[in-house]
């Protein structure tokens with residue numbers, strides 16, 4: 001490893017990806033310096049993290065409730081944008097959930113900060129604008145999501161002559177449940193993912209496969225891939241995260257145990273691959289068999305909605321993302337059923353009138369409109 005200490009800002013530090021990012025930081029004492037932390041409502045954990053990692057700036061939803069005495073000396077409370085843009089930050093781990101990350105990500109890119117991107121919803125909403133902003137300032141966006149990270153790792157060293165990219169999906173907890181029984185799925189059941197431990201929103205998105213649709217959109221923007229070159233297959237073991245097929249028919253696959261600390265660490269230390277004894281190792285004999293199945297698109301209407309909105313572009317993906325965020329929130333609150341998630345998202349999308357070549361303001365307006373429509377749908 002080089003001797004440089006990287007200055008980190010972690011947006012969403014109190015969440016699943018944020019917490020695992022801090023675990024990786026703990027595994028490499030003196031290599032990464034946590035400059036800033038941004039969270040939502042979990043003030044208590046944020047304060048403990050700020051103490052442990054001697055953060056210099058923090059942000060949260062209601063700073064008034066935080067109590068300055070909890071913070072380490074010299075640490076002050078500010079906005080997520082300022083956390084991301086602090087002069088000592090080189091790398092921003094974007095790991096908040098939903099559309100809230102869009103503003104800080106755009107601010108970070110505008111300030112020349114490398115962005116490690118776990119928070120996929122902003123890229124779904126505004127992929128074209130985010131990629132243009134990164135190009136404008138000559139800044140890298142490093143994938144953290146395991147499937148885009150796998151594509152990135154397969155493409156390392158040879159980015160030409162790609163004929164196809166295959167993203168894998170576990171299929172979620174209801175892959176084998178009769179379709180007629182899906183309407184009665186409870187939030188507790190939807191939150192029981194077979195292979196990954198994640199935050200609630202992405203866990204429900206994984207059960208509906210909206211998350212896989214988001215990943216196709218992510219891959220389209222991050223790797224400039226045409227839609228027809230991106231495929232999805234069901235792979236229940238979640239060991240192969242993606243495959244890249246080249247023009248000669250050779251296929252590279254990236255394999256690792258389903259543990260987000262690996263893609264997180266890959267982005268934090270890229271282009272190096274330091275050893276981390278805390279990470280599990282892959283034992284092929286123990287795995288035994290890797291299986292693949294075709295994706296039954298009719299079984300997962302959210303996947304189809306995501307692909308359609310992604311391909312239409314304009315403000316449709318922003319509406320998709322916002323309507324889904326509200327639908328998942330309402331499902332988790334018991335206000336709508338599991339199979340009403342695609343009904344709600346589909347109805348809001350079909351009511352939408354998009355503007356072509358949208359600005360950031362148009363996208364935020366479409367997001368706000370979709371939220372209003374989604375709440376009204378459930379009333």
Ligand SMILES: NC(=O)c1ccc[n+]([C@@H]2O[C@H](COP(=O)([O-])OP(=O)(O)OC[C@H]3O[C@@H](n4cnc5c(N)ncnc54)[C@H](OP(=O)(O)O)[C@@H]3O)[C@@H](O)[C@H]2O)c1
Nearest residue numbers: 012014015016017040041042096097100118119120198199
């Ligand atoms: N978890 C995974 O394995 C995984 C894998 C790939 C990609 N991702 C993506 O990474 C992102 C984070 O996922 P996660 O599973 O870590 O979610 P999570 O556990 O729910 O954590 C979300 C984080 O965002 C913060 N947050 C919530 N609302 C916010 C707001 N309005 N403004 C600022 N911060 C806010 C939360 O703060 P409080 O808790 O303090 O309220 C928390 O720190 C998502 O976009 C997800 O799709 C996750």
